[in-house]
């Protein structure tokens with residue numbers, strides 16, 4: 001049983017990364033070059049972004065050097081991810097519920113990453129986070145911080161999650177669009193947060209439990225968990241990990257592309273030799289749209305054939 | 317009829333799904349009259365799917381048998397499958413796929429939509445309503461996700477679902493204001509256009525104003541107005557004559573000048589409906605000493621590209637014709653006249669569709685005009701524009717191209733009483749004629765534009781001029797886009813706002829010419845002067 005538990009953990013991590021890669025690869029494979037579909041303001045326009053301006057405001061813009069201030073793109077996405085800026089601006093009521101929820105998730109994710117690296121450092125000779133007797137110095141500090149992070153994070157997820165469920169049930173507009181999956185997604189997180197809180201409250205030291213588990217995972221030391229509650233919360237955690245890329249929570253992985261590659265991708269073809277070379281290849285793709293004005297006659301056609309042969313001369 | 321719709325109602329409800337009535341509409345400063353919906357005739361109901369509301373854009377024929385019903389559904393699903401392949405949809409697949417998979421149904425986009433707000437929050441107009449129906453069809457019938465019925469709810473798919481969804485795709489102005497607000501990056505405007513593509517590209521169903529009388533006519537005759545090359549040249553010659561007299565300047569509009577710096581691409585509708593716009597461009601370009609020309613090549617004299625609203629193949633064909641006209645003349649750049657969708661179609665969308673070697677650089681006329689006005693090449697007397705002016709921002713040029721400042725620089729220089737509308741620049745609202753509706757009036761579309769789609773724009777105009785409403789003060793609504801002007805013209809006329817409020821509307825060039833010192837005064841006309 002214990003071995004299965006550990007195998008499940010490896011599987012969940014491996015599956016998460018595999019599914020995440022599939023999603024991202026799927027996105028990138030969907031089209032080597034989609035049409036420009038930018039929407040302003042675009043942050044990398046720098047000063048112009050303040051009012052939503054673009055390089056196309058300059059006369060003969062194609063003769064000028066493009067100034068793309070990537071720093072503002074990074075700043076923009078950070079503000080969006082960390083503060084949920086758009087929700088704050090456009091959906092205040094929801095922000096007060098969804099922000100604690102997301103904030104809690106960030107805390108637990110951040111905490112897990114710190115935990116992983118601290119345990120790794122311990123394995124490489126630093127003070128061991130999983131051993132309270134030998135723990136010292138900065139690692140003790142991290143240990144104390146992590147215990148607070150887990151408590152605050154789990155509380156935020158729990159409170160935010162309950163508030164989100166209530167809002168979805170009681171708001172007439174949201175109720176129409178809230179499917180079982182929404183409640184499942186949020187419900188799983190609320191349950192996870194609840195189990196984490198219970199584990200935190202019912203055990204001497206949550207971080208020691210977590211660090212011991214991480215240590216065992218990294219050293220292939222398959223020993224049973226000290227706390228059943230912790231084991232249960234971890235099982236739920238493995239499910240969540242798997243579930244994220246399969247549900248609409250995949251926005252965690254794709255938001256970057258939706259902002260950088262779609263909303264803010266304003267690269268004119270004139271400025272990209274790669275894109276210049278891609279267009280002719282894309283136009284060779286075969287079209288099978290069945291309407292009479294495209295490929296309705298059944299003859300194989302490329303997009304180029306479609307564009308240059310206008311059947312309309314004879315069409316009504 | 318239900319105004320609080322559920323998703324599944326799209327498939328289950330018999331007859332007309334919903335309605336918007338006078339008492340649903342929010343009140344506002346300007347006195348706007350409700351335009352009563354014309355009831356469907358029995359013949360209409362029997363012939364066409366009149367299943368959504370009072371408006372019928374697509375005129376989808378009612379299937380005559382079970383087999384025809386199934387055929388419609390199957391052809392729709394086949395089209396949807398194609399939509400999700402790189403071969404058939406390399407242009408938009410990444411945007412579509414991410415918009416299908418990532419919406420968290422937070423409704424943050426709802427309040428951004430002028431249709432949702434101005435219909436009294438009718439559920440049908442919530443930007444996510446049509447998207448979610450399409451998404452559920454995708455997940456249940458195309459992608460066949462495990463447990464889709466349990467996860468999202470079972471959406472029964474029948475011919476009514478398909479017919480209503482097709483109509484729903486035409487209850488959107490494609491202004492993408494909703495997309496601008498989405499925290500995730502989902503684009504409900506794009507989804508509406510993708511649904512339109514399935515109907516046009518697979519089922520051959522599209523509004524006749526956009527297809528037969530739009531892109532098809534343009535490909536054949538050269539212009540969606542039906543004007544051939546010779547007719548355009550003759551008309552422009554008449555305009556030159558008329559406006560030489562009106563302005564006191566000998567106007568000559570050049571055609572087919574090989575090697576000119578600029579090919580000016582008008583929306584040909586201007587030649588028929590707003591000749592003063594064409595004349596104003598000619599006066600300005602001529603007086604500024606530019607090297608420029610119009611083209612008389614097929615489609616080279618009409619910048620319209622309705623493909624951008626409904627069909628990628630038609631979009632590419634028209635854009636290619638525009639590029640070919642420019643290449644043939646060997647111009648350095650195409651300057652696009654006052655037409656929003658022409659701007660976006662040729663500058664932004666065609667940019668990754670037309671091979672680079674066939675392209676000629678494109679510039680917005682706002683930019684060219686800004687340079688002319690700021691250069692001092694024209695002698696301008698802003699005192700001639702001593703009336704309140706406000707500016708309408710065409711979505712395609714502003715939110716979707718980021719051209720915000722040039723037109724404002726011009727107005728600040730030539731219109732001393734310029735004031736912004738609330739929600740201007742990239743936060744603007746569509747005029748209500750966006751995505752092709754400005755040229756449609758049948759089947760209650762005109763009433764729909766008056767009652768719902770144009771209402772928010774009227775609110776903005778009312779707010780911009782709130783200190784000087786009434787007939788005493790002449791006011792100018794600067795709407796530098798052909799389709800937007802058409803929509804605003806009808807809103808003003810229907811509500812008697814020319815008389816009640818002394819409004820005039822027009823483009824940017826008319827305002828420039830109105831204050832040119834060497835032009836006879838009074839280029840812009842108000843109701844009583846005409």
Ligand code: SF4
Nearest residue numbers: 419420422423425498
């Ligand atoms: S489209 Fe965006 S804003 Fe609208 S409901 Fe979906 S995630 Fe929310």
Ligand code: SF4
Nearest residue numbers: 429488489492494505
């Ligand atoms: S694109 Fe514009 S009209 Fe269409 S749903 Fe979005 S906000 Fe509304």
